[in-house]
Amino acid sequence: MFEARFPEALLLKKILEAIKDLVQDANFECTESGITLQAMDNAHVSLVTLLLRGEGFDLYRVDKPESLGINLNSMSKIMRCAANNDTVTVDKLEGADTVRFLFESPNADRMSEFHLKLMDIDSETLEIPESMYHAEIELPSAELRRIVSDLSTMGDSVRISVSKEGVRFTVRGDEGSGSVILRQSTGVDKPEEAIHIVMNEPVEQSFALKYLNLFCKAAPLSARAQIKLSKDAPLLVNFSMNNIGYLAYYLAPKIGDEDIEE
Amino acid sequence: MGIRQLAKLIVDHAPRAYKEQDIRALFGRVIAIDASMCIYQFLVAVRTADAANLTNESGEITSHLSGVFYRTIKLLELGIKPIYVFDGKAPDLKANELAKRRSRREEDEQAAAKAREEGDLELYAKYARRVNKVSAETIDNVKRLLRLMGIPVVEAPSEAEAQCAVLTRAGLAYATASEDMDALTFGTPLLIRNLFAALASGAERKDRKPSEFSLAITLEDLGISMDQFIDICILCGCDYTCTIPKIGPYRALMLVKQHGCIEEVLASLRESNHPIPDDFDYLGARGLFKEPHVKDAADIEPLLEWHAPNEEGLVQFLVQENSFNEQLVRKAVERMTKALRSGVANQSRLDNFFKPKTLPKKHEPERPSSKRSTKRARKT
Structure with missing residues (x-):
């Protein structure tokens, strides 16, 4: 028996929106301490990891660890049937081949339930090394989303460089080029707009904007986003959801020459 | 062809060594392709409605050129970097097998001619598809095409599968793509079958995926x-x-x-x-x-470079000499240049940095009675 009750459907909806365009099918690993998910996109260029702690739920119960293989698109369709402020109960009986979603309105006058078939998903879990990053940036998630979408209009990949000056995002395209620089700011009046930059070593690395755009779909989950990068290592973009958990993305860098040999 | 029923033996007795893989998961990989095998496949598959091969103005067959051209571009668009490996001189021991194939072909040729005379078009199409001669000229044309496209061409001294195995073992390629199972016998660590079938239009709809055979797991599980x-x-x-x-x-x-x-x-x-x-x-x-009889990997390594396509050369060859449509060729070259430039070529894979925690779960063959709905069951 597995059972978890979310106080609001909205959170689960936002989480799904932030994952489903990157990954089609994924296993939700449900253990005593909480729910985790780790999955790569089908080109194996990026990875998404989700943690939802058990204590973040209204109710959380796992008798035996369960791995729920779910098609995220189907789940997202079901979640659309819930009102944003409905409570959502997800449960599965031991040995069952479906998982149940139960939506209840706040004043308990409406209740709906949906059953979703589970799938066997053959996927391998990657070991993510705990590493020191050369640079860490914390900024408003809306700001990150804006930079990524602005630069996407000019080209396919962005060069992120961190130096004493600040963080520079540069794009080069067929029609021209562009760049955005962010500087450290404490946000005296509005701490939520602060930009923190920690640089252990200057670093410069290119990444595909296509993926960064998909990562930014997580912006509604968290007011702040963290970017961590190192030379010749994947980029980490983390959206932390207060005491509930986090949604984090890793993206493999572009390597080698900027242009293919002519 | 290859090793008789080896695929079945592996699937039945070492199921963990076999898996179907989404073609997009090959992103960023270098694949050594057994060229003769794929030319042959294109001659069989790329046909007009009445089972005739595509031809140019002088009546020479061009199905293989069309297949190699368009599907190679598809590979590049998926971020897969192909190396085409061509057969050299067949080993003497293969003479018997080749003679057998020749006589089978002659029988099919006769059967096709007979069916056509009798007006049985369906039967004609069946036999006509089997009759495929891969001449030296056919092969030379494909090599010329690939070179114009900027794709590396490797000429094996003898069997191409054996040369592919050398490249894959040396780590110059991620896998060998061939339909011949003997690539494994020659020691290729990873063999991919149905690579081109998975590229055909509508392959995704039909859930047609490349299959991978791992040599190490085969040996381990067969003991x-x-x-x-x-x-x-x-x-x-x-x-x-x-x-x-x-x-x-x-x-x-x-x-x-x-x-x-x-x-x-x-x-x-x-x-x-x-x-x-x-x-x-x-x-x-x-x-x-x-x-x-193979070349050393070290001798081949310097040849493995992917260059930008020679557009005018391709137009000359495909349009002037082989009656392709110029607009389509130029459009395809544009797609190819874009695929190379938009950086699929230099995007790294995440699994180059993070390694799997545990071995993948034991792959069990899908059973229709399986309690849980599998991907395939859902789509139908």
């Missing part, structure tokens, strides 16, 4: 050494010698596991008066598999 694997392949039936009557793949596996090698297997068969053909030249075949 045999590489030498024993080669012996089993020879007993199953390879291109280089005949087989022993009444010994199929499963018996071959059991016998080699029980006795250790072909010599001992033969000794025990003789004891029980099992007939063994006089021309069963397992030593010759074994020699070819273990020490095939």
